[in-house]
Amino acid sequence: MQDIQEKLETAEQWLVERPDMDTLTKLTLLLVAAWIANFVVKKILLRGLLRILTYTPAGKDRQAIERNIVARIANVVPAVVIAFGITSVPNLAEELTIVVTNVCYAFVVITIARAISGTLTIVNTLYERQPEAYERPIKGYIQVAKIVIYAVATILMVAVLIDKSPVILLSGLGAMAAVLMLVFQDTLLSLVASVQITSNDIIRVGDWVEMPNLNADGEVTDIALHQVKVQNWDKTITFIPTRRFISDPFKNWRGMQESGGxxxxxxxxxxxQSLHFITDDEMKAVKRFRLLKDxxxxxxxxxxxxNQQLKDEGxxxxxxxxxxNIGTFRAYVKNYLESHPKVHREMTLxxxxxxxxxxxxxxxxxxxxxxxxxxxxxxxxxxxxxxxLSxxxxxxxxxxxHPSGIDMREMTRNLHESGTKASS
Structure with missing residues (x-):
């Protein structure tokens, strides 16, 4: 034990005499400690927790597993280790220590915000499986909650990075927000619309969209912040403000294209006047049709x-x-479509x-x-x-x-000929 203690004291003295090596060594130890903490949390604790959750209803839900909320929160651990451990590394500039600490805290904030957002998504997914979800959807409220969460997270991140109180930051943003909303009104509206279009998958490049009030009917070729470029089928180009896809009604034909029919x-x-009961001669004629035999x-x-039940009245x-003849023709058309090789048999007919x-x-x-x-x-x-038709x-x-000019002329000529024959 005494030999080990003497060696440690010698190593410490050697590091003191070489401050650069001391800083590098302790910084390396800090990174190793963060890696070990990350390994222990994700590979041991997290696996054990997930295994326990598999025995609960939440753990059996595929949506919760895919979102991996617990794994996101686990990323906080190495960031916290670095934030607290960086202060023990000697000979580092105070400004560098503050920057590293603030960045770690900002990472913690955004990680927690993403975890909460993922949790809200799972809540909405589970709610949509309930029978009453179609009558009372909560997706809009979930989206508002996410916006609030990310707004608060952004303010906290900025406050942490500049090392100022969030209250001071909010007081300064109040007056600035009014000016920004006035000057950049169109940009802000387009930004919000772009976020909604992306998050809700409203339109994509390559979609066929139709917006009659703007004379747009064609393929989306570009989606930018302020406008969406649509190449119409007549090869003209229509530029539509991005926000109009949120405020105005339009038709997206993507569902038809993906359905395959x-x-x-x-x-x-x-x-x-051509509708009537089929006579015996007509019955012999229609029996020739293969599609009408059954x-x-x-x-x-x-x-x-x-008719047998009518007895004497029959x-x-x-x-x-x-x-x-109309009922027979209707049956013929239905059988003709069902046997047509290019008519989809799995869809409504x-x-x-x-x-x-x-x-x-x-x-x-x-x-x-x-x-x-x-x-x-x-x-x-x-x-x-x-x-x-044939x-x-x-x-x-x-x-x-409707009668055309030729029909009226033929009718007049026939009447004239009939009158001539009658007079003669």
């Missing part, structure tokens, strides 16, 4: 069962149910009648293509309606169309 929603307007068989069986055709109007009976086709490419989508949609006469149906 694009909607077709278009109607065939049928002449209502429908006609099931429909005829359903109608026969219904002898009159007006009391019975019969197959119509239906054929429905809308309210009759003075222009006819709208028969709406509602389905999705299996591509989102604009040109391909338009080609698929056109092919479908080319076929449906096959309408097979069902005894007509498309409604």
């Amino acid at each position: 694009r909607r077709i929603k278009r109607s065939l307007v049928l002449d209502q 429908y006609l068989k099931e429909k005829q069986q359903e109608i026969d069962e219904w 002898r009159e055709p007006v009391n019975t149910r019969r197959i119509t 239906m054929v429905r009648q809308l309210n009759p109007t003075s222009d006819g009976l709208p028969l709406e086709i509602y389905c999705f293509t299996n591509t989102t490419v604009w040109a391909e989508y338009e080609g698929i949609q056109s092919d479908i309606f080319d076929h449906l 096959i309408l006469p097979e069902f005894g149906l007509r498309v409604f169309q």
Whole structure:
């Protein structure tokens, strides 16, 4: 023991005689101590704590594990060790000691703020899983709380770095904030909008956005602080103030592009005078359609069962149910779309009648293509309606169309010819 003590005294005397080596040695020891503290906390204590948390509901939640709140707080330990230990390192300039200490404290502040922010995110995520979350969302309140937390953290960090009281800093910021808000009003509004756009993932570069009130309909090519650049499909450029994406309504087509299908929603307007019950000759004609075999068989069986219940009243055709040409055509269109190779089978598909109007009976086709490419989508949609318009006469149906000049001329000529024949 005496030999060890003598060696320590000799080493200490040697370091005293060489102040630079003394400073370097103790600074190295301080960094090693911080590394050991970080290792012990993260590799031993933190692992043990996480293992204990796995037996609790909070530890089993994937969101809490991914956020890793505990690991963020653990980063405070080495910073605290350095902040307290730097003062024991000899021969360091006082200014350097103060700077290192203040930086460590500022790091502690921002680390705690990030941990609290992550905790609030987890709280919002867990709340959104509750049934009442759709009626009473708290995301807005969470965002306000985060803004307050980061604002307080920023003030504390600045106060720590300049080694001043936060109260003094706030008193000076009061008058400065009024001037800044007046001079940099647009910049501040754009900054807030940019933060909201980024945090809420409202728009991205490459998104197709549509804002009719600003005549914007195209692809986002650049997102800057003050404006968003949109290249319209006619190759013109529209510059939209960033804040307008927060205050004005617009449509983002990203959801459609990511879904893998694009909607077709278009109607065939049928002449209502062409609607009727299918005759026997027409029934023989429609039975030729491969897509209608199962429908006609099931429909005829359903109608026969219904009509048998009428007994004597079923002898009159007006009391019975019969197959119509509009119903048969509607079934044909539905089966045609279901068998179409370029129609998405996992998305909504239906054929429905809308309210009759003075222009006819709208028969709406509602389905999705299996591509989102604009040109391909338009080609698929056109092919479908080319076929449906062309096959309408097979069902005894007509498309409604307002009379044109040619129609009126043909009508006048027919009337004139009829009058001439009658007079002769």
